[in-house]
Amino acid sequence: MAKPPRIWVSNAKPARGEIVRVRAQIEHQMESGLRSDEAGRLRPRNIVRKFEARLGQTLLFTWEPGISIAQNPYIEFTFAARDSGELVMVWADEKDPPLEARKTITLS
Amino acid sequence: MTGPTRRRVLGSLAAGGASLALPAMVRAGAGSARVVIVGGGFGGATAARYLKRHAPQLQVTLIEPAPRFHTCPFSNLYLAGLRSWDSLGHGFEGLRGAGIDVIHARADDVDASRRTLRLSTGQTLGWDRLVLSPGVDMRWDALPGYDEAAALLAPHAWKAGLQTQLLRRQMEAMADGGSFVMVIPDNPFRCPPGPYERAAMVAHYFKQHKPRSKILLLDAKDNFSKKGLFLQGWKALYGDMIEWVGLADDGRVTRVDAKALTVETAFGQVHKAAVLNVIPPQKAGFIAERAGVVDASGWVPVKAESFETRQVAGIYALGDATLAAPMPKSAFVANTQAKLAAATIAADLLGRAPPAAFYANTCYSLIGPGYGISVAGVYRAEDGRIIEVPGSGGVSPSDAEAAFRADEAAYGASWYAAICTDTWGA
Numbered sequence: 001m002a003k004p005p006r007i008w009v010s011n012a013k014p015a016r017g018e019i020v021r022v023r024a025q026i027e028h029q030m031e032s033g034l035r036s037d038e039a040g041r042l043r044p045r046n047i048v049r050k051f052e053a054r055l056g057q058t059l060l061f062t063w064e065p066g067i068s069i070a071q072n073p074y075i076e077f078t079f080a081a082r083d084s085g086e087l088v089m090v091w092a093d094e095k096d097p098p099l100e101a102r103k104t105i106t107l108s
Numbered sequence: 109m110t111g112p113t114r115r116r117v118l119g120s121l122a123a124g125g126a127s128l129a130l131p132a133m134v135r136a137g138a139g140s141a142r143v144v145i146v147g148g149g150f151g152g153a154t155a156a157r158y159l160k161r162h163a164p165q166l167q168v169t170l171i172e173p174a175p176r177f178h179t180c181p182f183s184n185l186y187l188a189g190l191r192s193w194d195s196l197g198h199g200f201e202g203l204r205g206a207g208i209d210v211i212h213a214r215a216d217d218v219d220a221s222r223r224t225l226r227l228s229t230g231q232t233l234g235w236d237r238l239v240l241s242p243g244v245d246m247r248w249d250a251l252p253g254y255d256e257a258a259a260l261l262a263p264h265a266w267k268a269g270l271q272t273q274l275l276r277r278q279m280e281a282m283a284d285g286g287s288f289v290m291v292i293p294d295n296p297f298r299c300p301p302g303p304y305e306r307a308a309m310v311a312h313y314f315k316q317h318k319p320r321s322k323i324l325l326l327d328a329k330d331n332f333s334k335k336g337l338f339l340q341g342w343k344a345l346y347g348d349m350i351e352w353v354g355l356a357d358d359g360r361v362t363r364v365d366a367k368a369l370t371v372e373t374a375f376g377q378v379h380k381a382a383v384l385n386v387i388p389p390q391k392a393g394f395i396a397e398r399a400g401v402v403d404a405s406g407w408v409p410v411k412a413e414s415f416e417t418r419q420v421a422g423i424y425a426l427g428d429a430t431l432a433a434p435m436p437k438s439a440f441v442a443n444t445q446a447k448l449a450a451a452t453i454a455a456d457l458l459g460r461a462p463p464a465a466f467y468a469n470t471c472y473s474l475i476g477p478g479y480g481i482s483v484a485g486v487y488r489a490e491d492g493r494i495i496e497v498p499g500s501g502g503v504s505p506s507d508a509e510a511a512f513r514a515d516e517a518a519y520g521a522s523w524y525a526a527i528c529t530d531t532w533g534a
Contacts, residue, residue, distance in 0.1 A: 006358060008375040023374050027356060072330070072356045 003027050005101040013108040014081040025074040026091050032067040050092045056085030141457045144225055144235040146215045148172025150439040151241030151426030153531045154446035156208045162454035169209040178268040181439045182524050187276050188309035202533025218399035220420045237453050241426040242393025244298045250389040258366035262384035278383045284318040286382030291361045292327040293389045298428045298437045300333040305473040311346040312476050325352040328360040341475035392429035407431045412489035413465040415449040424449045434496050441469045465489035472520030480517030
């Protein structure tokens with residue numbers, strides 16, 4: 001998990017009720033646990049097990065990627081802007097500390 | 109490489125064809141059957157010629173709007189200044205000489221139940237078998253800001269014609285030090301190595317005429333055909349002139365402003381171009397939709413052993429319009445599919461056993477004069493699917509000497525001459 005997450009929102013200052021589109025991507029190997037190394041040993045599994053998006057205290061949704069998800073997982077979603085708050089996205093894998101990305105959303 | 113295997117495969121197909129062509133084996137009545145083919149490119153023109161060869165009594169009609177067909181293969185060399193425009197054009201005298209009725213019109217509609225095809229001239233043709241080889245159409249709704257009007261400012265040049273000539277004029281008009289930006293779609297699309305060969309050919313032109321210019325490739329995917337060989341060749345011939353940005357580095361373009369010559373990526377980076385070449389997502393040519401043979405993907409699913417469409421019996425589809433993975437959307441593949449479909453249709457109409465379904469592909473790419481690379485594969489139908497014959501394919505070695513690259517550049521030129529002769533005759 002070298003680089004910070006990459007995120008984009010269609011509008012950080014939406015009108016109340018406006019649909020905001022979010023794109024988010026991290027660099028991650030998504031090691032499935034099914035590949036072997038040069039010596040023929042299985043590489044230990046390490047995938048992103050949980051992705052969570054919140055606006056302030058409100059949980060927008062969670063995603064639990066499986067081993068079939070490609071490396072550098074990309075997700076795009078929308079939500080209806082009902083409150084101002086900080087959009088917080090968290091990726092947790094099976095090895096390293098979770099990655100986090102934040103973006104302030106202010107109703108206009 | 110696959111030379112011997114390929115020769116053996118094609119040889120057995122040709123042998124099958126020769127026995128089909130014997131007049132004594134033609135059943136009474138079958139000779140009056142009519143096959144109509146839409147599209148005069150590598151798929152359609154090959155199918156027409158090989159049908160006539162297998163069964164001279166068949167009425168074969170080919171529909172193609174252009175009096176001369178200009179090929180996408182080698183059109184990148186035209187951009188580089190290494191080929192003339194005229195050398196990419198192929199007429200239909202060879203087909204007419206072979207007894208094929210060539211009509212220069214657009215195919216507008218298909219009635220699959222009545223078995224008719226309506227042309228832009230108002231004429232309606234009846235058919236016993238219909239072969240669609242319409243190539244690709246651009247999906248104008250897929251990339252916000254990029255429609256037919258935008259293509260006049262930021263050409264795709266992904267169908268050889270006015271678009272290709274427009275892109276060349278824009279390169280000529282560009283000042284030294286400008287930025288040539290190319291937008292590359294996700295798979296599947298026509299000619300998987302094409303964008304990367306184009307980058308090299310544009311670089312060849314810049315190196316001679318505008319050496320301070322840059323080429324930026326914004327790609328919607330992380331891997332591409334012959335990637336290692338291209339990266340190596342670009343570096344060897346053009347240094348840092350070509351920069352490739354893949355999906356993982358925010359290379360996917362999500363919006364185009366053709367007037368401003370800017371593009372915006374998925375994560376909001378804006379790139380400004382002096383010349384903007386947008387290759388948008390594609391789908392099967394329009395007439396395939398009218399015939400009802402496309403699925404939700406926009407492409408034509410086909411039977412692996414015959415290239416008859418899965419949706420409509422009696423209608424065959426060839427080339428870039430089809431879903432034929434793992435075969436790529438290439439000229440060679442369209443040509444090889446056309447030979448198989450022609451042999452199948454002839455066998456069907458003459459009451460003979462169908463041929464065994466083998467297919468082959470070779471794609472040459474030119475990185476600079478005397479520097480060529482290639483990829484090849486052999487395929488067959490198995491249990492209704494197309495599979496790559498294990499151990500058949502390969503790409504050029506990564507550690508080849510200069511003489512090897514020069515040979516492959518020459519093989520590429522020979523390949524073009526040979527396949528054009530095979531497709532259009534003379």
